[in-house]
Amino acid sequence: MEQLDNDRLVWMFTQMLRIREFEERVKRTFEEHPGVIRGHTHLADGAEASIVGSIATMKPGDQLMATYRCHGYPIALGTDTKSIMAEIYGRKDGLCGGYGGSMHLIDPERGFLGTSGIVGQGIPQATGVAFAAQLRKQGQVVLSFFGDGASKQGAFHESLNLASLWKLPVVYVMENNNYNVSTRSEQEDANAANGEPLSIKATAYSMPGVTVDGGDPVAVYEAVGAAADRARAGEGPTLVESKVYRLSAHGNIIAPPGVPLHYPEHEAITTFGNREEYEAALRGDPVPRFRARLVEQGVLDPSRADEIAKEVTEEMDGAVQFALDSKFPEPEAAARNDYVYA
Amino acid sequence: MAREIPYIAAVQEAIRVEMERDPTVVFYGQDVAPSDEDPLVQAFGRERVRVSPISETAEIGMAVGLALAGYRPVVELLMAEFMLVAMNQVVNEAPRLRYMSGGQVKVPAVFKAGYGFTAGWAGQHTGSIYGMFMGFPGLKIALPATPADAKGLMAAAIRDDNPVCYLINYLMVLEHGDVPEGEYVVPFGEAAIRREGSDVTIVATGWTVGRALEAAETLSKEGINAEVIDPRTLNPLDTATILASVEKTGRLVIADQGTRHGGASAVISAEVAEHGFGSLKAPIAQVTALDVTVPYSEPMEAYVLPNEEKIALSVRQVLGEAPVAA
Amino acid sequence: MDKDVAQALLRTMWRIRLFEERVGQLKRSLQVHGLIHLSIGGEGVATAVCGQLRDDDAVYSGHRAHGHAIAKGAPIDRMMAELMGRESGICHGLGGSMHLVDIEHGFMGATGVVGGNLPLALGTALTQHLNGTDQVTVVFFGDGAVQAGHFSESVNLAALWKLPVIFVCENNGMAEFTSREEHSTIERVSDVVAPYGFERTTVNGSDVPAVYDAFEQFLTKARSGAGPYLLECVTYRRRGHYEGDPEKYRDPVAEQEWAERDPLARMRARAIDEAWIDEASIEAIERDAAAEIEEAVRFARDSPFPDPQTTAALVYAQ
Secondary structure (H helix, E strand, O other), X not given: OOOOOHHXXXXXXXXXXXXXXXXXXXXXXXXXXXXXXOOOOOOOOOOHHHHHHHHOOOOOOOEEEEEOOXXXXXXXXXXXXXXXXXXXXXXXXXXXXXXXXXXXXXXXXXXXXXXXXXXXXXXXXXXXXXXXXXXXXXXXXXXXXXXXXHHHOHHHHHHHHHHHHHOOOEEEEEEEOOEEOXXXXXXXXXXXXXXXXXXXXXXXXXXXXXXXXXXXXXXXXXXXXHHHXXXXXXXXXXXXXXXXXXXXXXXXXXOOOOOOOOOOOOHHHHOOOOHHHHHHHHHOOHHHHHHHHHHHOOXXXXXXXXXXXXXXXXXXXXXXXHHHHXXXXXXXXXXXXXXXXX | OEEEEXXXXXXXXXXXXXXXXXXXXXXXXXXXXXXXXXXXXHHHHHHHEEEOOOOHHHHHHHHHHXXXXXXXXXXXXXXXXXXXXXXXXXXXXXXXXHHHOOOOOOOOOEEEEEEOOOOOOOOOOOOOHHHHHHHOOOOEEEOOOOHHHHHHHHHHHHHOOOOEXXXXXXXXXXXXXXXXXXXXXXXXXXXXEEEOOOOEEEEEOOOHHHHHHHHHHHHHOOOOOEEEEEOOEEEOOOHHHHHHHHXXXXXXXXXXXXXXXXXXXXXXXXXXXXXXXXXXXXXXXXXXEOOOOOOOOXXXXXXXXXXXHHHHHHHHHHOOOOOOOO | OOHHHXXXXXXXXXXXXXXXXXXXXXXXXXXXXXXXXXXXXXXHHHHHHHOXXXXXXXXXXXXXXXXXXXXXXXXXXXXXXXXXXXXOOOOOOOOOHHHOOEHHHOEEEOOOOOOOOHHHHHHHHHHHHHHOOOOOEEEEEEHHHHHOHHXXXXXXXXXXXXXXXXXXXXXXXXXXXXXXXXXXXXXXXXXXXXXHOOOEEEEEOOOHHHHHHHHHXXXXXXXXXXXXXXXXXXXXXXXXXXXXXXXXXXXXXXXXHHHOOOHHHHHHHHHHHOOOOOHHHHXXXXXXXXXXXXXXXXXXXXXXXXXXXXXXXXXXXX
């Protein structure tokens, strides 16, 4: 993989900030514009370093699939944040014309081939995309993003077995935030219950398993980059366990009509009464941490950092405004047969 | 040029012809060509023809991914019931992704499996479960009833840009029939009128087409002239041909190997009841499997299923020439 | 090994072997119909494991279940009647080979879906755990099931909740018609579950005393509520995947090796060597088993077929 030069490091910081600011704006929409977002959103705040560090390894032609917690990936890939926000607001200028919503973003031209709303079910699909890459022989690599919860799903095991058997060019990136909705990993995973890293699961599939600090984008870049190099060289898949902390609750609350949707506090507090764990995570927030590191290393000038922050805020203000101003699709558009069938 | 070959060979031929024609077609599944001497492996190599482990979720999910990435997978699932192990991928992923993306992607994938093999394969391997798939828009369903259709519908399934459940009844695999050589496509959504008649319309699916034709033969000796229609695909369903026939005959008997509830027969009945009501001179009759798990023992297995006698009896009933059971 | 134990094992193994050979014949002469998967070569594992269990222990199996059911105590005459589709069959002719159930003896069921019973076994083990009994659950499966997602899901839960379940994998290196290396990069199933950290061992499935001892150790611990365990028995499937399977994929050298590793032949020879039994007693066992099988066939043939009208009555519990 390539060494990260200063420009690249600043780019990574910028993408992390863009994801953070976007997710904040989604969350604020529930307060500032109640009723605008319907359904279920899931935010990536806390995982920016892992997302950006992974995506920074991608070469032209590489592809990825993700979960319903998917806003961060297209943002880092360069998809227009106006169209992402409009999709989340259900508008016809949304990324998917209002058909998919927050959980089903997609941008095939930028290599983002979509998500699944069902835990673990995107993993076999990403494995299939890697199968296609193997057939095409153009050196493509596929990143399969999922959470720790998915590693209990049969789909995870079946996919890793197949990918290792056929040496498919895929990197399985498990963002382990230690929670599966409101269940802690130790409550549902035999390895976690034993205090073991989840990357140990890779040994059942003859593939390397590595655990990395998902709050450090450079560490993630190096781990995923090494895995991508392996895959590109035809040596098969790798499991990268990227340890992150989700800074928001699993998602906005699910409520019957009439009850305003909002983001409650993190499950560490509401379910486990462990405010200390949450506050420690806030103190270790990867975004300001990376900013401080780059400033300290002389890579990023504080005034430039402030400028970037201002540009990002403006960008996201624009995204929200664009989305608010966008029209809803015509109701009849729901019956578009050419969207049901190709 | 057509020549007589068995149904099972027609299916294989379609796959081979399409793989020759289109390098993006790949074929894999459990026990697909385990030996390197297999003709498909010889022709296309191990990249495009693979054997996979018993991992339905991965096998079908992978097909979705391959399709999203521009390939056209054909997945061998062996039995329709094994699709149930990966039900999410079949009904909640493959047929929904295009729509949810606002038309940005397509998922051309063929899920191939056998169904309804009433040879004592018992409760978990003998179901005709395709009816449930009719409730998932975006998912096409093909049920070839002849060797020619086995080839033509497989070719159409592979060329279709949507996910297709292609289901063959293993009872028919050795039936011989005329099958055209080379490229041969039977379009989806076009029912076949297997026998013309004016007294009653029998709509029959898959293996029951042959039973309906046998019943029609028997009935013709009684002076009853039955029209037998094979829809070929349940989605898209050629209701126009069915309605036109019912307009001509005024009576409808539906034969399907699936259960009475939640199946193809119920859907077709409702369509005709709603859109062809004015043509009907008698209530619609359904000849389906009983609503039970298919039992193992032979006499019970036979009892549960539709057959030639039951179809003929149903025809006589709708013609008022036999009493209707209470 | 205790003489009485050895004799009991031999008796059960002979009964299974002769039952399976007879079923094979009946299948070929079309008196048994449907998909039949024979346990020839698997008698040792079935017997060494189930022979140590009680009626109130639960056993689940897969599609190759005749041996497990017989070893668990299912009556041979009613099993034969089931395979011949008779009303007197153990499932009244409704289930057939792949869906045998004998609740009275704790044989909870076979299944036609590979690995399909693994999650069910967890459920039974959970109730045993909740009830605080010393009962255990055993689930048999083949190496092919290990790649199915529900295997890993079940293993994780069993390990997490420390359930009293003993996973018994008969690794015959074949799943349907393809060999293990086309299914997985890991040769030994015990290595696949290594990440979960519970006790596991691999034994030679044709060495009946070895299987017996290994299982006994796990059983003792499981009875005190501990678990899970995995016992991998390396076996060789002596016939095709199913009766009628054209078997193009066999290696003649391996066949010869196996003939030398037939668990029944080995146990017989070992039992004589160790004086656990004498020649005359063995011959008596063999004769008795043959007679029992023939009686079972007669019983089945004399039994009526089920009345078809009864099919609907059993769909729902009343």
